[in-house]
Amino acid sequence: MSEVTQPTNQTVRTWRRPPQIKDPRLRWALYIGSVAYLCLALASVEIDVARLVEGTVRAKSLFAGVLSPDFVTRWTDIRAGFAESLTMTVVSTVLGVLLSIPIGLGAARNLAWRPVYLVCRSILAVSRAFHELIVAVLFVAMFGFGPFAGLMTLVVSTVGFLGKLLAEEVESIEWNAVEAVTSTGASWLQRVVYAVVPQVLPRYLGLTLYRLDINFRDSAVIGLVGAGGIGATLNTAFDRYEFDAVAAILLMIIGIVLCAEYAASAIRKRVL
């Protein structure tokens, strides 16, 4: 562009995409900051080479196990574990749904009275804050080892999950329907049943199916701290270094999750 003296010489104008962050100072600060953080974080990772070399032997037996999973030797344990996990999943999802409906409605700003709203919101916040594993540790200490502690853990996290999403769903409904039903002289309960429920039901059913899937996957984890289910079987298999049984359990989990996903999408297509 500097060739003003030679106007005949056309300079080629090229187009460049505008940067995402307009302010160049902020942009560079972000770039430099990210690189610096990355260096610091990577530096804090200690890599023990001797341990890695030792691990290759175990990695071999692990991969050998994955390639030839053993469903037979521990079949009774595996079957009992899966049966327990599945029953925990079903009961916890149903209990969670039943509890999450009143709490979710109470946590919707447009339906609930202010103090009720605050109480319900704090219940939801607390039940979502801790990881299932931490809740399970506490419940195992309270209720003793076994599926009951796991069941309660899953109920708590289901209520947190479904309650929050239900509240958000209710807060974004079309208010006209509620007004229409109110104008017929409907009570609060009638308003909820005839104006709110039909609007949120399809999505809530979808979320419930999704939560069923999550609860099954989580039931495989909370068993690690003694809360029953397939996780307990998995943990035992790990402790015995029976990687072929571990592989069998993991493959079955993946299979069940896949089936559940196909079933859920089929149900969604038919019902919703």
Next chain:
Amino acid sequence: MPIIEKDGEKIWRRRDPKTALIHWLTTLGIALVVVYCARQISAQTTWDFVWTSGLQAQDLANRMMPPKFSYASELWTPLIDTIHIATLGTLLGIMIAAPLAFLTARNTTPSRLFVRPIALFLLVTSRSVNSIIWALLLVVILGPGMLSGILAIALRSVGFVGKLLYESIEEIDTRTVEAITATGATGPQILTYGVIPQIAPTFTGISIYRWDINIREATVLGLVGAGGIGMELQASIDTLAWSQVSILFLLILSTVVLSEWVSARARSAVT
């Protein structure tokens, strides 16, 4: 919504009799399954422990109070390690997830018959196995420490980010892509100018959301030996040092709440 006429009066119902019957039978079926499952669980529960759980809870609360605040000073390094695990794991995860998502999406995959099923299977596998179980596997191979934690978080994040990303790639506006194609753009140019700008905000949003979930997961990875603050938690629980556990809970709670807040702010800034 049928209207049933009975004795000259019109009665309004939500469902006609046949749908109502199917509805009730489904409900009954679900109820029977639930009752059966509940009985199975009840059979394996020592109810005496459950009835005395109130006492147990009180006992635990007594042991937790007062929290041992002096212990907190030892916890900064593990806490920062936890955040590092979550961040590095998320970065690694999204680096693997992005190409996989392009291979999975119906409109960008090189081959629907061969590549797409494989990529889809990898995404499902990554998603079905919880990060704790990934960590268990990795601790066996790589030994305890942050490295196992980072890889576990990454492996779990691939499926989550990949799934949401490929769904958003499939939902892009095809007109933009057609316009770019009409200028004679090559395949990579179509991707960079036609597809990526459309999914970039979603991608950033998903990544930040996953980071926030990963912080929560990273706090417990230590329970199986994969580094971070969970290792301290495991040590305190094993030695029944409940006054240390309560401090750890407070710290974890505030970290999770803070990261959720940061993530919500960042996501609303991006999208």
